Amino acid sequence: MRSVHLVASGLVLSLLCAAVACSDSSSGTTSPEDAGSTTDAPVGPKDSAADTAIEDAGADVEETPTIATEVEPNDGKVATQIGSMALPGTMNGTIDPANDSDIFAIKLAPGDFWDWTATPTSADLAPHVIVFDTAGGLNPNVVSFAGAGQPAKLQHFVLRTGTFVVGMRDARNVGADGGKGGPTYGYALTAKRGVAQPVSVTFPSTKTGKLASVGSVDLYTFTGTGGKGWDIVINAERKAPASTLDSRLSLFDLTAKKAIITNDNAAGTTDSQIGSPDAAPSTYMVSVENEGKDGSDLSYEIQFTLR
Numbered sequence: 001m002r003s004v005h006l007v008a009s010g011l012v013l014s015l016l017c018a019a020v021a022c023s024d025s026s027s028g029t030t031s032p033e034d035a036g037s038t039t040d041a042p043v044g045p046k047d048s049a050a051d052t053a054i055e056d057a058g059a060d061v062e063e064t065p066t067i068a069t070e071v072e073p074n075d076g077k078v079a080t081q082i083g084s085m086a087l088p089g090t091m092n093g094t095i096d097p098a099n100d101s102d103i104f105a106i107k108l109a110p111g112d113f114w115d116w117t118a119t120p121t122s123a124d125l126a127p128h129v130i131v132f133d134t135a136g137g138l139n140p141n142v143v144s145f146a147g148a149g150q151p152a153k154l155q156h157f158v159l160r161t162g163t164f165v166v167g168m169r170d171a172r173n174v175g176a177d178g179g180k181g182g183p184t185y186g187y188a189l190t191a192k193r194g195v196a197q198p199v200s201v202t203f204p205s206t207k208t209g210k211l212a213s214v215g216s217v218d219l220y221t222f223t224g225t226g227g228k229g230w231d232i233v234i235n236a237e238r239k240a241p242a243s244t245l246d247s248r249l250s251l252f253d254l255t256a257k258k259a260i261i262t263n264d265n266a267a268g269t270t271d272s273q274i275g276s277p278d279a280a281p282s283t284y285m286v287s288v289e290n291e292g293k294d295g296s297d298l299s300y301e302i303q304f305t306l307r
Contacts, residue, residue: 063087063088063193065088065089065090065192066086066088066089066090067089067090067092068085068086068089068090068091068092069091069092069093070083070091070092070093070094070102070104071083074102074103074104075100075101075102075103076101076103076165076167081103082103082104082105082165083102083103083104083105084104084105084106085104085105085106085166085189085191087106087107087108087114087191087193088190088191088192088193089190089191090188090189090190090191091104091188091189091190092186092187092188092189093168093186093187093189094183094185094186094187095125095168095169095170095180095181095182095185095186095187096181096182096183096185097181097182098173098179098180098181098182099173099177099178099179099180099181100169100181101167101168101169101173102167102168102169103165103166103167103168104165104166104167105163105164105165106131106164106165106166106191107164108131108156108158108162108164109158109161110158110159110160110161110252110257110258110259111157111158111252111254111257112156112157112158112193113155113156113157113158113193113194113195113196114155114156114158114191114192114193114194115153115154115155115191115192115193115194116129116131116144116153116154116155116156116166116189116190116191116215117151117152117153117154117189117190117192118144118146118151118152118153118154118168118187118188118189118190119151119187119188119189119190120148120149120150120151120185120186120187121184121186121187121188122149122184122185122186123148123149124148124149124180124182124184124185125148125149125170125180125184125185125186125187126145126146126147126148126149126150126170126171126172126180127145127146127150127151127152127168127170127171127187128143128144128145128152128168128169128170128171128173128174129143129144129145129152129154129166129167129168129189129215130142130143130166130167130169131154131156131164131165131166131167132164132165132167133160133162133163133164134162134163134164134165135162135163138159138160138161138162139158139159139160139162139164140159140248140250140262140264140289142154142155142156142215142289143214143215144213144214144215145171145174145214145215146171147171152171152215153213153215153216154215155194155215155216155217156217157196157217157219157250157252157285157287159250159252159259159262159287160259166189166191168187168189170185196219196285197219198219198220198221198285198286199218199219199220199221200220200221200222201220201221201222201286201304202222202304203222203225203228203230203304203305203306204303204304204305204306205303205304206301206302206303206304207220207301207302207304208299208300208301208302209288209299209300209301209302210298210299210300211245211288211289211290211298211300212298213295213298214290214292214293214295214298215290216289216290216298217287217288217289218287218288219285219286219287219288220285220286220288220302220304221254221283221284221285221286222283222284222286222304223281223282223283223284224279224280224281224282224283225278225279225306227278227279227281228278228279228306228307229275229276229277229278229279229306229307230275230276230279230304230305230306230307231273231274231275231303231304231305231307232249232251232273232274232275232286232302232303232304232305233266233271233272233273233302233303233305234247234249234271234272234273234288234300234301234302235271235300235301235302235303236270236271236299236300236301237269237270237271238269238271239299239300239301243297243298243299243300244292244294244295244296244297244298245290245292245297245298245299245300246264246270246290246291246292247264247270247271247272247288247289247290247291247300248262248263248264248272248288248289248290248291249262249263249264249272249273249274249286249287249288249289250262250263250274250286250287250289251274251284251285251286252284252285252286252287253282253283253284254282254283254284254285255282255283256282260284261274262274264291270292272288275307277307286302288300288302
């Protein structure tokens, strides 16, 4: 899958990923030592229980939503043409003229869990929403889309510090000059802080799952492995029968608020795999996401094994 990194200075930000769903393949390693982003040992666990750390990753924080209306130009063709969106909140806008893109700077922090909904105001717009890091190389893009007149829902578990923007388009304009847009192509883009509800797992074990939609994320959590080496493996393309899920697998240290590794393709497959020769005592979050365009069958099997 084609990967595009966009920098806020000197590049045209409206050149969003040409693929409907795109990924950061720079994190395609399968062990933390190779990933380069986190080679130091995570800090030790807090005195609080593990579920307290999980709540910290997506806590229901008292925040007043902001309602705003876009101000053009905000298509990101130059760095000064980027809007700003306060979170949590709703941005009302219009994909107008045809082939328009609306881009808004947002502030996210590692461990945040956000629920996005792009709701069309008429049956004309087929919404496409993408959240990406303009610095590139650190955070994978997250994408969702829907048919004309239908809401697009996106879940985002934030892995690393970055310079984030959220982009709105008509899905039929992605990767091509679709010619869609106009004064009736309105939308309400809403971001709400979500509450992470991961499935608790122990090693060894195998779970089956199914993403709710192309923009959904499934979460799992575990606390250490007794110092033993471990592997986490997704089987979607490789399971029988195969599903259409093109998976991305990430590991996040909830105690240290630090991403460990992300992998989108293990050798010879679109399935994902991560692993390590050991695991420091800490509480971890595992996220399973979709990078593909086909949402007809997003089922998978996830294996947690000890070495």
